[in-house]
C-alpha cells in the first residue's frame with residue numbers, strides 16, 4: 001500500500017476503492033463473530049466459496065466475512081447485498097440452494113427467512129425484522145457490512161475522514177471542544193464525561209501524555225467491546241488517534257484481554273495497516289502530528305479493568321488499584337497524564353467529529369447523549385447485541401427488540417451494570433435507560449450488560465453469585481473488600497443452603513455499608529450493589545429462604561428435591577435411562593422412583609419426562625413424599 | 640521447555656521489563672504452563688527479580704505454574720450462563736472427571752477451569768473443550784461430550 005500524505009490523497013484512495021466495486025454487484029456477507037464461529041460459520045463460508053467456484057460466480061460475487069451482526073441467537077447469519085436478504089441459522093447444506101435461488105435468480109428461500117412471531121409472515125430484510133427495526137445502530141451498524149481485516153472496507157464507508165477533517169480543519173482545542181459539547185459520557189462504567197477527562201490531560205503540564213483503550217471487558221455477560229474491536233477495529237483506532245491529537249499524546253495502548261484472541265488479532269492487523277497507509281506513525285496525513293499505538297494483552301484479572309490497576313498492569317506489574325488522590329488523567333501510566341476510555345467511548349469519537357456535537361446531542365436524552373450498545377442475554381428470546389438511543393424504556397428493549405421471555409415464563413428482573421450494578425424488578429420496566437436514571441433506581445449503566453431473569457431465577461442466588469465472583473476477583477489489597485466480601489459470601493451461601501438465621505440480613509447490610517465507604521477501588525465500593533438492590537426489591541425471597549427453608553424460584557440446590565408423582569408416572573423409563581446418578585429405580589410397568597440419597601439434583605429427569613405425562617416435580621419447603629410400598633408400584637395394578 | 644525458545648520469545652519484544660506479562664503469556668500459550676527454568680531465564684534477561692515474576696504468575700488467571708492436562712475444559716460461569724444453569728453443567732463435569740475447577744487429574748487427561756463469559760452468551764450455558772465451543776449444554780450432553788475425549 002502507498003503511504004497517504006494528505007487528506008486529498010485519502011479521498012482519492014477512497015474513490016479508487018469505490019470505483020473498484022460496482023455498487024450493485026452482489027455481495028454475500030457472513031457473520032464471523034465469536035458466537036457464529038461457535039455455531040459453525042466457518043463451514044458455511046467454505047461451502048459458499050466452493051459453491052461460487054462451482055457455479056462460475058467466484059469473480060462476480062464477493063464473499064465478505066464480517067464482525068458480529070448482533071443477532072447472536074440466530075447464527076450463523078448470512079446477508080445478500082444489494083437487496084439485504086438475510087438468512088438465519090444456516091448450515092453448509094443450505095448454501096447451494098441459496099446461491100442457486102437468491103444469488104442467481106433473485107428468489108428467496110422461504111424456510112431460511114426470519115418468521116415474524118406475531119403475524120407468522122416471513123421477513124426477508126434486516127430492516128423489517130423487529131430485532132433490528134427498533135434499534136439505532138450508529139456505532140455498531142458498520143459491523144455487519146465491513147471485513148475487519150480490510151482497511152479498504154473501512155475507508156470505503158467513510159472511515160478516517162473524521163481524522164482527515166480534524167487534522168486539516170480543526171485545532172486540537174476544537175476537537176476537544178466538540179467532544180465536550182457532545183457530552184460524550186464514558187461507556188465503560190461510571191459515565192464520566194470524556195471531554196472533561198481529556199481536558200485535564202491536555203492541561204497537565206507534563207509534555208509526555210498517553211491515551212489508552214480499555215478493552216479488558218471483565219463484566220460477565222457483556223461482550224459489546226469485544227464485538228466492536230473484533231468487527232470494526234479501525235473505528236476504535238480512529239477515535240484513539242483523534243483523542244491523542246486533542247490532548248497532545250504521541251503514544252497509545254490498547255489493553256485487551258488475552259481471552260479475546262480474535263480481537264487481539266484484528267486490532268493488531270488494523271494498527272499495521274493504518275501505519276502502512278500513513279494514518280498512524282510519523283506525520284499523519286502530512287499534518288505534522290505523530291502517534292503510535294501498541295497492543296498489550298491482559299492476562300486475566302477482573303480488577304485490571306479498573307483504571308489505576310490497568311495502568312499498573314500496562315507497566316508490566318501486578319495490577320492492583322491505587323488510591324486516586326491525583327487523578328490518572330493528570331498522573332497515570334508511568335506517572336504521566338493519561339486518558340483511559342472504554343472501547344465504545346472511543347468508537348463514538350469519529351462520529352462526533354464527523355457529524356458535529358449538535359447531531360450527537362440530538363440522539364438520546366438531555367443528560368445521556370447518543371446511543372448505547374447493550375448485550376441482552378439470559379432468559380430472553382432474541383439474545384444478542386443491540387444499540388438503542390439512550391432514554392429508551394427498558395420494556396421496549398426487552399419486549400420490542402428482545403422478543404420477550406421464552407417458554408411462556410414471567411419476567412422477574414433485569415440485572416444491569418454487571419457486578420457493580422443491580423436488579424430492576426418487573427414494575428420498573430418503564431424506566432428510561434440512561435446513566436442517571438439507572439443509578440437512581442439502585443442499579444448502574446456499567447458496560448451495558450442486561451441479564452434478563454425469569455421466575456426460575458433465585459434473586460438470593462444472584463446476589464450470592466455476584467459476591468462470589470467479586471470475592472474471587474478482589475485483589476486483596478484492602479481489608480473491607482478482602483474480608484468484608486468473604487463474610488458476605490459466607491452469609492449468603494448459608495442462606496442459599498437453608499441455614500439462614502435471624503439477623504443475617506442486618507449483618508449483610510452492615511458489611512455493605514463498610515465496603516461502600518471504606519474500600520479502596522470501585523470493585524469493593526460497588527460490590528454490595530447487587531445484594532442491596534435484590535434486598536430492596538425482593539426481600540420476600542430472602543425471608544422465604546431464612547424462615548421457611550424454601551426457595552421460591554425452585555433454584556437453590558440444597559432447598560429443592562425432585563419427586564416423581566406416582567399418579568402421573570407411566571413408567572416409560574426415559575428418566576431412568578438418562579439419570580446420570582442412577583438414582584431412579586423402576587421398570588416396564590413399574591412406577592419410577594427417585595432415591596433422594598443418590599440424586600444429585602441435576603434436573604435431567606424433569607427435562608426428559610414427556611410433557612404429556614409431566615410426572616417429575618421440583619419441590620421446595622415441603623417434605624418429599626415417602627416412596628411407595630413395592631406392591632403398589634405396578635402401573636396396571638393401579639388401574 | 641527449551642531455553643533457546645524462551646530467548647526467541649523475549650527477542651520478539653525486546654528485553655525490557657514492561658514486556659514481562661506479554662512474554663509470560665506467549666510462553667504459557669506455547670507450553671500450557673510456566674516451568675521454573677523458563678521463568679528463571681525470563682528473570683535473568685529482563686532483569687526482574689524471580690519473586691516478582693512468581694507474584695505475577697499467581698495473580699493473573701491466565702498463568703499456571705503446574706503442568707496441565709491433555710484436554711482443557713472451560714466452563715463458563717458468566718451471569719448469562721449462570722441464569723441458564725451453568726452450575727448444573729459444572730456439576731456434571733465434576734461428576735464425570737472427578738476434578739474441581741483449577742485441578743488436573745492424575746493421568747493428566749483433563750484440566751478443569753471456570754471462566755466468566757466466553758462472549759457466546761446467546762448459546763449459554765457454554766463450555767469449551769480444547770478451544771471448541773459447546774453451546775446450550777445440558778448435564779446429559781456434557782457427560783456425552785466428555786466421553787468423546789481420551
Ligand SMILES: Cc1cc2nc3c(=O)[nH]c(=O)nc-3n(C[C@H](O)[C@H](O)[C@H](O)COP(=O)(O)O)c2cc1C
Pocket residue numbers: 185186187188189190191192194214215216217218219302303304305306307308340341342343345346447521522523
Ligand atoms: C473493578 C472494575 C472493573 C472495571 N472493568 C472495566 C472494563 O472491563 N472495561 C472498561 O471499559 N471499564 C472498566 N471499568 C471502569 C474503568 O475503571 C474506567 O472507569 C473506564 O474504563 C473509563 O472509561 P470510560 O470513561 O470511557 O467509561 C472497571 C472499573 C472497576 C472498578
Ligand code: SF4
Pocket residue numbers: 303320321473474475476477478479481482519520521522523524525
Ligand atoms: S476494593 Fe477490593 S479490588 Fe479494590 S483495591 Fe480494595 S481489595 Fe483490591
Ligand code: SF4
Pocket residue numbers: 562575578579580581582583584594598599600601602603604605606
Ligand atoms: S435430578 Fe438428576 S440425579 Fe436426580 S433423579 Fe433426576 S436425573 Fe437423576
Ligand code: FES
Pocket residue numbers: 220221222715716717718719720721755756757758759760761763765
Ligand atoms: S456468560 Fe457465558 S458466554 Fe457470556
